[in-house]
Amino acid sequence: MRKNRIIKNIIESRKPMAEGLITRNHYKREEEGGCGVTGFASSIPVRGKHIFEPSRQMHNRGNGLGGGIAAMGLDPRILKVSRDVLEDDYMLQIAVLDQGVMQDLEKRFIEPWFQTDFSEIIPHVEDFRDIPGLLIRPPDIWRYFVRVKPGVLKEFMEQNNLLQLTQRQAEDEFVFQNSFEINKTYYDALGNQRAFVVSHGRNFFILKTVGYAEQVVQYYKLENFKAHIWIAHQRYPTRGKVWHPAGAHPFVGLNEALVHNGDFANYHSVVEYLAQRNIHPLFLTDTEVSVLLFDLYSRTYGYPLEYVIEALAPTMERDFHQLPSEKQRIYRAIQATHIHGSPDGPWFFIIARNDTENRRLQLIGITDTSMLRPQVFALHDGEVQVGLICSEKQAIDATLKSLSDEDSRIGTVADRYWNARGGSYTDGGAFIFSLDDMSSSSLERQLTCTDKFDKPITVSQGQVPFMPNESRHKMGKATKRQDKMSRFFNHQLPEPLYEYVKKGIKDWDYFALMGCFGEIAKWAAKNDAYFEVALTALGKLLDLRYHTYDKKRRSILQMINETLERMFRHFPYLDGKRNGAYRLIDWESRQLFRGPIKNEKTLIIDSSLFPPEGDSSDSRLMADAFHKGWKRFIAFGLKGHRFHGCGLGPGSDGVRIDIYGSSGDYLGSGIDGISLCVHGNTQDQVGQIMKSGKMVIYGDTGQTFMYGAKGGEVYVMGNAAGRPLINAVGKPRVVINGTCLDYLAESFMAGDPLNGGGFVVLNGVEFDAYGNIQPQPTPYPGSNLFSLASGGAIYVRDPFHQVDEEQLNGGEIVALEERDWKLIFPYLEQNERLFGISIQKDLLTVQGKQMSPLKVYRKVRPKQTKVEQSGKSP
């Protein structure tokens, strides 16, 4: 009850905020499209330039008309304040568009209320035109480190019946309300714009501009500025010319900064909901509204983070029923109270939050219940820990690469990558990277990762990453190895070479291992046959899972990647007369492009410097190369480059494409005959409308995998994200060894699988840290499986009958028959060959006992009655 009154009083105290607000007949919201969002948290403070590269790589998700960053967990020395001031004072930052107002603003809104410990106009590049592409001068930022004067605070608390709040809570509220008054007075999104508060929380700040996010970094000279958490946003507003700087992300609540990718359908209803609580958005974007909601739930209502997330992204359908009953009771109450404030539509939030009460910094990613926006999480453990959240995996890889270039303790590959399942009982659709203080003297913090339910996300313990600066312990037995190597290469023995290195991973130290990779690269450079041996062996080491003993898998992968790139770059360009089957092309040498001559077989494309899409992209080059006669391709160095394998058209049987690096969206969308092999995770829209051909993915795949596919044979080593095989028809035949987030095979129409139609085998397994197969907690966690499907089937490995009728809508579960097993067996055999997932030892073995496939697999097929014909609406 007491708590209720406090909440009421806080809300009541905000009533005067609405006074003098410009009222308009309707809320005209700025249109927002999707955007690129990225963020990372590091156990040590890192430079602003590292947010630079992922931001730049997501240009195709923005249009340069709104970008911003937030930095949290700062270094007091750089800011010229003491650590106490940094942590205790509010860092009030005002963006000044009209210098003339500052005297008035200070006199009215700062001097009377605050005691200022330090203030400055933050440094920036002299002339904004020195930054290429920046068209509008960013605002000057006036920064104040302030505390509310004790007398002022006392009066505020008394006047507003807030005496039951702690001093700090009241002070928070005062700052919040004061900033609102500043914005109300000096900024009208549709009118006069003179100044606005960019941020006012503790130990973090926000900067934004009409430009790209990285231009913010450049303009305010943050390349070398260090912080624990960085988030950035590239805006892609549909409206072009007219824009106001305060409308760019991130937005501030009090102690949190939020960036958002998406678009609410119920903006107006959320605005009404906030208005009932005396909160009035001023900047006309749904992002502002989102952060106000977050602040309302966490600070005003005092909800723990889990409930804040629940209020934003409610748990629905079957997921709700899977929750413990106590949780259901609470969640139901939250939903009943706050459903009108719950953002509806596609959205994905990245939030940097200073949990001041617990002296903890957090980076939070939350996806909407339907998972309609792209999202990838990653965790990098080691001496330096990094947690990352991005729209695309390539942005994560770009961040790690950038960090790694500066600090070799950070690798270019993360330990884990995963997606969140929105509004789910499994992970809650949200993950939190928390940074806790380790000691008062050092800036280093401890990073932990948890999901919405506080379940920790960890990496396998006891493995050490590669540290290039360490001294060597063991020396490799170089001569003995040379003998072996020459045998592997001279006798064309990739398999023994693979086994040899695998064993070496156990026996050697990192330096010996690196030496071995170096030798392999040297051999590979000698001739094509040796190269092929090396490529096969290294490919398997890259693709397959095995025990890495005391070493971190990510460090080994990093070495393999580097070795492979070295091998690829060794090949000659397309000029001059050379022997050999392999030719290299990169951005610089693209003018040399031509069809194959003599015995040239394989075109190796170094994608790194090509634009990720458009007329001069590497995927377009690949399509042209095919039409000029090339049949085999290796593309490497991808940084989210899109559309590989698109545009070759029918008649591309016999073409083989190998993809290394961070592949991009729409990979292999439309392939009709090609054989495509992806050495790593893939992103969204893979294999859409695929007609025929083969695809192998040594990792996970993203949203709407094989949407509208017609055929083809596809093997996925890991998981698929949301909506795989939706609207697929014809005869696609797919093996997914992991699981899917939700909506697998909705409106599946792939005929009768026993009669030439299509199917999905869903194994629901994963690799443990030692490279062994283990079942996932449930083969299919989603609430929707095979909805509205009229054809095809899903063969799910489900020995414990965990998939139930409640997940189906129009489908039915039946026992597997002998002929079903006969149908899928060859595909599982191929799966075994590709991924080393054994049918007998892994798939048919349940709790150590081998079982009949008819007991292990179940079949989901359309209900055998015709779907009711729905009549015309009245």
Place this chain on the structure above:
Amino acid sequence: MSLNSKPPEVVITPSRFRNPIGKYRLHRTDDCIGCGKCVELCPYGVHVIQAGHVLTKNHYRCVGPECPNPCHEACPVGALALNRNPTFDTMGDLRWTPDLLLSTWYMAENGTVPPRGLEYRIGASDGGFDRLRLVFPPAHRSQSEALNEDVDIGIYLNRRDGSSHHIRIDVPFYGGGMSYGSVSIITMLSRVRAAAAFGTFCCTGEGGYPDELKPYDDHVITQVATGLFGVREETIQRVRIAEFKYAQGAKPGLGGHLLGDKVTPAVAGMREAVAGYPLFSPFPFHSVYSVEDHKKHVDWIKTINPKALITVKVSTPTDVDMVAVGIYYAGAHIIHLDGSYGGTGAAPDIAKKNIAMPIEYAVPRVHRFLKEEGIRDKITVMASGGIRTPHDVAKIIALGADGVCTGTAELVALECIRCHNCESGRGCARGIATTDPELTELIDLEWGTQRIINLLMAWRKELIRILKRLGMKSITELVGRTDCLAHLDYMNK
């Protein structure tokens, strides 16, 4: 010299039914003496002499009281009586009035607008185009003397720079999407062949790309719709224009829906789906939830067919102007706005009548907004959704569109009577919107093609006449000329 290539020939193509429906009926009593006076008088060939008997063979051509030489008044024995045909008044609805149906049939038969007796310019809905009038300046000699050949009604579809196809169509319209499955293959082919004859285009809709269309690849727009039915690299590479369908004006928020009965083995085969089951297209593209996704989507199709023009079909939500700008910036060449009046009988009434914005609201809004943004001359705006007559075409262009997409009018040319039963059973008793092999045979391909050619020829002629009366030489002069329009609601102010 005219830019236009030679238009197709009009060939008189009467109804395929023995007793075409007319607005009037002439009743002939036994008193008829067979004098042949009526045959002589009638300018429209309603009466004929056959073997010494006079027969009222072509009731449907009678223009009723508007006839300059009324036969029933001149009959020496008073054997003729003029009545309104009761069947006539049961047809259509307020938007597609029986007058409009019959005048469309007339145009499809004769390649010209009806001379008398039928209101062929507007319907009776008392809203939308039916409240708008073209305002012509007082006629003077030079206008009527201008040659028809000097009036250009062609438009450019690619107004962006770049390496994509440069396409001009000689008429300001092309056929909007109707899928194989929603209409018969003969209907589809008739539309495509007519489009080819005009050098314009016709869209496949989302039901795949039947092989029968292959000879007309250069005049086909292939549709990439949310169900992705029949969409393959091959079909995208075959054409010069690819269309994204995000939504239909008739039913925004709902995907395509083909009821199970219409999904015959042939339809299912084309879409590679299962016969007898209803086919749903999801409402959104599952891979496009934002404008940056849309850009990616456009880039994808451009990767598959780099020279193709991209047209984007959207309905008309309240923020249609923003949508249009987003479409432009994503690299599309054409934005196709589909307003709320369109749709066959298969679209639920509740959606047709309540959701999208009428096209005559949406077009000026988009036109103005694109202009303010400085990109209006970089993108082609096509409008559809209830364009029934050449006058509707002129009006929507005056409101800011560059051209229109045809749909229902072409089905009416094939003698659709707007019975609104497109979705029931195997569809259409008249063999238009059907998938039933027997019903499909109700239409002969040559007949269907010529009917649509005739209709569009009539539209073409009428548009030229309208432009001449407005004193314009090119249809592009009319774009956005709202001063050429009057709205009846504001006439007295």
